Amino acid sequence: MPDYFTEVDVLRNGDSAGNGMTLRLTDSHGRTIHTVAVPQEGHSHTGPTWAYIFENEGLTLIDPGAEASFELLRTGMALGGLEVGDIERVIITHGHADHDGGVARVIEQSGAELWAHDIYQPLLPFDPRDLQFMASSPIHQAMWETAKANGFSPSNSEERERYMASRKTHQVGHHIAHGEQQGELKYMHAPGHSPDEICAVIDNGPGSGMVFTGDHVLPEISPHPTMKTAFNGPVLNSLPIHYQDPDDSFGLLTYLRSLQRVADLGPEVAVLPAHRLYNNHKFNFQTTQRAADLIRFHARRLGRILVTAGPEPQPLEDVTRQTFERRKLEGGNFFAALTEVVAHIELLEDSGDLEVTDDHKLRRTGRENYQDLLRAL
């Protein structure tokens, strides 16, 4: 039994992949949170998306999930006596298909108002994946050379095109600002995994409460950090002036700063993640301690990459292959591993610990300067 929630009622068990599982969580203040695990499109190692439904100045839904999620969301809500038609507000934690792909259907059925971070709407015309491929720095050039040598090139699936077409139709009714309070929810901008990521906190007094973390903080798995990017003209034309520096919303250092924001809520605040709340026959009720653990995880990875890089120039491919276990480098996983290593290398370049040579190899130039950046989070 998790410490924060006094009751966890299983209203429905999920299928073998966990889809459809429905819970009612009750805290010591008698507040109830209804949550349904809804399916992703196709296979995903992150597992179903947990949609959260509760009262906060009207029935509120955080993340409807992917396009295919509607039926399980509807039937799961009904188990708690809730109806999609009564939803007044849909909050999107960030613009990824497994979170906002089902928005159109829920809004059509409910007339709910769509809430998302300030930069969610301006970024809707752009593919979230391609947004971080706009940089042309030497490390990004090395990344594309390595990707090509391993047979990877970004491709567009039918699902992806359908999602891109549908997200362009989303109309945000309320743009969320960092620090905004609405009813019991306080919103926090938490960029890094996605530039528009928000967390929503319910404060229950000093060091107590819960935080809906979207993909920013997940149990069991470390959320994928973005790489640094450069914004092209169309992106710059869309974004409000104070969001035009890509370093404020992309990259590992940005992600770690956002993790620190969650850790600073105090170590006892319950985390309600968008994935893996239940997985493999067990619950993963965690606290904001998980955010601090994720910072330490990335610190270890930074240290390991530096040791691997060494004083003699090393190819990016070798450093990538020595950073991850073999099974995490197979097939399509290789590119995800590569981009994750690049995100770490960018931070090490910033700290003066590593440089990219003219022939796109990695050379260690410092030892642990990155620790200063981590201390200043």
Ligand SMILES: [Zn+2]
């Ligand atoms: Zn997700």
Ligand SMILES: [Zn+2]
């Ligand atoms: Zn995501």
